[in-house]
Amino acid sequence: MSTFEGSLTTPQGRFAIVASKFNLEIVARLVGGAKDALQKYRVAEEAIDLLFVPGAFELPLVARRLANSKKYVAVICLGAVIHGDTDHYDYVCKAAADGILQAGLMTGVPVLFGVLTCDTEEQAYARAGGKDGNKGTDVALAAIEMVNLLRQLA
Secondary structure: OOOOOOHHHHOOOOEEEEEOOOOOHHHHHHHHHHHHHHHHHHHHHHEEEEEEEHHHHHHHHHHHHHHHHEEEEEEEEEEEEEEOOOOOHHHHHHHHHHHHHHHHHHHHOEEEEEEEEOHHHHHHHEEEEEOOOHHHHHHHHHHHHHHHHHHHHH
């Protein structure tokens, strides 16, 4: 039996981080975690492009365009959607999750879902560098692993 697993070996190539400007204070912490993680594993700052979109709903379109360009080995999507008083939260979360998934499936490029979907701001801050860690860091590490795993399967 052969076993394949992604590693945290520094992959060659460019990474894109697509970040939502909505809830920017929280998202900025996710971006910081992602950039720090990539740089910790020796991805040069010059090999990281950061793009901002208005909100989480817009992440999939830009992610798919970047993945289709074949300029990037992975696209990391970061955002924060916090539950409000209406159903808007449900639509935005579903659209972002489905669209990001489809961007990766349709292009064959790892497109990572780093969108916090929280009931409260406190929960979001806890997951953006607070007591629950930084999900931006987690998603960047997953991006490195996925790049390395897919290269093994090529």
